[in-house]
Amino acid sequence: MTYCYNCGHITPGEPAFCNHCGRSYDVKLCPRLHPNPRSAEVCSKCGSRELSTPQPKVPAMWKLLAILIRLGLGLLLLYLSLGFLIALLKTTEFQRAFVCIGLALFGLWLIWSKLPDWLQDMIRSAARRRGRNDDN
Numbered sequence: 594m595t596y597c598y599n600c601g602h603i604t605p606g607e608p609a610f611c612n613h614c615g616r617s618y619d620v621k622l623c624p625r626l627h628p629n630p631r632s633a634e635v636c637s638k639c640g641s642r643e644l645s646t647p648q649p650k651v652p653a654m655w656k657l658l659a660i661l662i663r664l665g666l667g668l669l670l671l672y673l674s675l676g677f678l679i680a681l682l683k684t685t686e687f688q689r690a691f692v693c694i695g696l697a698l699f700g701l702w703l704i705w706s707k708l709p710d711w712l713q714d715m716i717r718s719a720a721r722r723r724g725r726n727d728d729n
Contacts, residue, residue, distance in 0.1 A: 599648045610645065617645040 595604050595618055597611035604612045609622055620628045621644040623636035631647050681687045705713070 597648055598651055611648065615645075616648045618648060621645055621647055 594606070595608060595611075596602075597604065597614060597616065597618070599616050600611060600614040602611060602613040608618070609626060610617050619631070621631060621633050622628060623639055623641040623645075624643055625636075625639055625641070627636050627638040629636055629644060631650070633644060635642055636644065682691070708716075
């Protein structure tokens with residue numbers, strides 16, 4: 594998703610232009626969609642003088658504020674998650690389940706390491722194909 598700083602609308606995907614106001618995102622584009630810097634007067638690839646109008650520049654202070662907010666929220670989430678995990682680790686039921694899951698994972702890795710290379714490669718390629726099919 595891309596946020597337009599000109600009109601305030603969010604466009605899904607990775608668009609070249611805002612669907613609402615028609616401005617391009619951070620670059621000037623010619624009719625053939627060649628990207629050019631904001632200061633360009635002529636397309637560097639095809640020489641066209643018809644360039645799009647980019648959205649307004651975002652002040653560096655706003656970008657820094659956005660990074661700090663994301664970092665703060667991420668650290669808060671990490672702190673809360675670790676606190677929850679530590680609280681769970683203190684219960685005996687969770688400790689038993691944790692040991693069982695650890696033993697099961699150890700067993701699976703042991704079995705995986707004993708499989709022949711050709712079978713491991715076949716499983717990996719099948720998993721990659723399945724991942725590509727799931728993305729579509």
